[in-house]
Amino acid sequence: MGEPYYITTAISYPNGKPHIGHAYEAIAADVIARFHKAMGRDVRLQTGTDEHGLKMAQKARDLDLTPAQLSDQMSQHFIDMCAALNVNYDVFLRTTEPRHHTASQEIWKRMEANGDLYLDRYEGWYSVRDEAYYDESELVEGEGGSKLSPQGTPVEWTVEESWFFRLSKYQDKLLALYTDNPDFIRPEARRNEMIAFVSQGLRDLSVSRTSFDWGVKVPGSDNHVMYVWVDALTNYLTGLGWPEETDAFAKYWPANLHLIGKDIVRFHTIYWPAFLMSANLPVPHQVFGHGFLLNRGQKESKSLGNVTDPIALAERFGVDAVRYFFMREVAFGQDGSWSAEAIVTRCNAELANSYGNLVQRVLSMIFKNMDGKLDTFSSTEADDVLTGFVRYACSVEVTREFAALNFSAGIDAWMRAVFACNAYIDEQAPWTLRKTDPERMRAVLLTLFMAIRDLTIAIAPIVPTAAGKVLDQLGIPAGERGYGALHHAGWYMERVATGEALAQPVGAFPRLELPAEESASA
Numbered sequence: 001m002g003e004p005y006y007i008t009t010a011i012s013y014p015n016g017k018p019h020i021g022h023a024y025e026a027i028a029a030d031v032i033a034r035f036h037k038a039m040g041r042d043v044r045l046q047t048g049t050d051e052h053g054l055k056m057a058q059k060a061r062d063l064d065l066t067p068a069q070l071s072d073q074m075s076q077h078f079i080d081m082c083a084a085l086n087v088n089y090d091v092f093l094r095t096t097e098p099r100h101h102t103a104s105q106e107i108w109k110r111m112e113a114n115g116d117l118y119l120d121r122y123e124g125w126y127s128v129r130d131e132a133y134y135d136e137s138e139l140v141e142g143e144g145g146s147k148l149s150p151q152g153t154p155v156e157w158t159v160e161e162s163w164f165f166r167l168s169k170y171q172d173k174l175l176a177l178y179t180d181n182p183d184f185i186r187p188e189a190r191r192n193e194m195i196a197f198v199s200q201g202l203r204d205l206s207v208s209r210t211s212f213d214w215g216v217k218v219p220g221s222d223n224h225v226m227y228v229w230v231d232a233l234t235n236y237l238t239g240l241g242w243p244e245e246t247d248a249f250a251k252y253w254p255a256n257l258h259l260i261g262k263d264i265v266r267f268h269t270i271y272w273p274a275f276l277m278s279a280n281l282p283v284p285h286q287v288f289g290h291g292f293l294l295n296r297g298q299k300e301s302k303s304l305g306n307v308t309d310p311i312a313l314a315e316r317f318g319v320d321a322v323r324y325f326f327m328r329e330v331a332f333g334q335d336g337s338w339s340a341e342a343i344v345t346r347c348n349a350e351l352a353n354s355y356g357n358l359v360q361r362v363l364s365m366i367f368k369n370m371d372g373k374l375d376t377f378s379s380t381e382a383d384d385v386l387t388g389f390v391r392y393a394c395s396v397e398v399t400r401e402f403a404a405l406n407f408s409a410g411i412d413a414w415m416r417a418v419f420a421c422n423a424y425i426d427e428q429a430p431w432t433l434r435k436t437d438p439e440r441m442r443a444v445l446l447t448l449f450m451a452i453r454d455l456t457i458a459i460a461p462i463v464p465t466a467a468g469k470v471l472d473q474l475g476i477p478a479g480e481r482g483y484g485a486l487h488h489a490g491w492y493m494e495r496v497a498t499g500e501a502l503a504q505p506v507g508a509f510p511r512l513e514l515p516a517e518e519s520a521s522a
């Protein structure tokens with residue numbers, strides 16, 4: 001097994017069904033996990049649901065359910081969403097699990113033992129929707145002079161006895177962490193925001209509540225439950241079996257990457273490392289705050305009636321198309337917009353017409369004109385140029401960009417290689433060579449066979465199902481599908497030596513159609 005790589009998503013509030021933002025984050029995390037697996041690393045992907053707090057308690061009350069019933073019902077939808085999107089997690093963590101209460105109480109005790117917790121009275125603003133405290137100076141004015149959080153959510157004045165965490169004590173340590181580890185917060189814009197925020201000075205943080213009881217009990221202070229973010233962040237440790245001294249913890253902590261949305265960067269890059277330092281635990285290597293996904297430029301909301309069910313989206317367009325679109329269309333880290341037409345246009349142009357068609361044409365010609373047989377051939381300079389171009393794009397450019405989480409740029413490099421293959425096939429015209437020079441036709445088709453194998457391995461983390469089907473048709477063994485295989489010069493001769501002929505190919509990238517009413521409005 002290669003070097004360990006531990007990646008986590010945010011754990012979602014299961015106060016409703018998953019939305020497109022949840023799907024986007026889960027897909028991105030799965031792509032990153034598959035990429036690192038294909039690079040030979042020993043990957044662990046964790047996701048889950050964040051089931052405590054006032055937001056959950058209030059929603060349950062509105063629905064006449066207990067918070068536990070609401071959590072049970074809704075977390076199942078998040079599990080289903082992962083299955084529908086081909087998100088292959090290792091751990092799905094629910095914060096209501098007993099082991100998570102144990103872990104949260106343990107981190108609490110360690111912070112207390114370190115002298116970082118004290119009892120006082122909280123007086124200030126709280127947003128239930130964000131589960132966040134805000135300073136007066138951060139609030140903005142809403143309609144009719146009401147006060148809103150910087151995220152535009154309602155805030156309420158809260159006064160209660162509360163435990164406090166000495167966040168102020170960690171200001172310099174946090175700034176040193178950001179300076180010493182320039183990649184700790186990414187992308188750069190979020191890093192700058194956080195540095196500016198911490199530099200202004202940090203106030204101690206209220207970390208317990210007494211006005212409701214849906215949460216993890218504070219050790220030794222039974223009328224207090226922990227502030228939901230204290231337990232939520234601890235999920236990243238719980239999933240590794242901590243505080244037991246497990247092999248998983250020894251191997252995977254500190255996490256390589258917490259992948260989260262831009263709205264919760266503050267919790268992950270200020271509170272979380274401070275809690276960890278206080279508990280004397282190592283901090284994660286990187287927190288990446290991705291952008292928000294908008295529906296035709298608008299936030300999805302019940303009032304606009306534009307809420308999309310990600311499972312329905314995957315059923316409609318196919319899971320690979322949805323994954324490809326999100327990773328291709330949105331520059332990772334920035335906000336992006338989607339629409340049914342944009343998915344159809346993008347996937348038809350690139351996956352179906354440019355790449356899928358290339359695969360289908362080449363494999364059919366090998367099947368029909370060469371009885372599906374692979375063999376040695378002598379290549380010309382044009383063939384070698386194509387082979388070198390595709391190999392470089394896949395093994396150097398795509399891997400470099402994917403490793404840096406620049407998915408869109410990586411797919412761009414991949415598309416250039418696909419275009420090069422299409423230009424080559426048009427130029428070489430193997431359909432004409434069939435009559436005039438069958439030997440040359442063989443060389444052209446086999447050159448393309450090799451290129452298709454590289455292209456398919458390179459794009460597999462994004463479109464795992466379709467890529468798997470193509471690699472099956474090419475007869476590439478399971479152990480030869482990682483990025484390392486792109487550097488394995490002998491693969492083609494090993495493939496030839498199996499003597500296995502190609503069967504009649506079956507298309508892996510269907511053209512997508514827009515339902516009539518949507519094409520009319522497009």
Ligand code: ME8
Nearest residue numbers: 010011012013021050232233260261262291292293
């Ligand atoms: O914040 N586009 O949960 P959550 C992209 N429980 N990403 C989006 C999005 C959108 N439109 N809307 C939300 C929470 N997200 C906490 C996390 S972690 C210890 C606790 C992202 O259900 C959001 O940024 O509100 C977050 O990363 C994730 O979805 C879950 O959001």
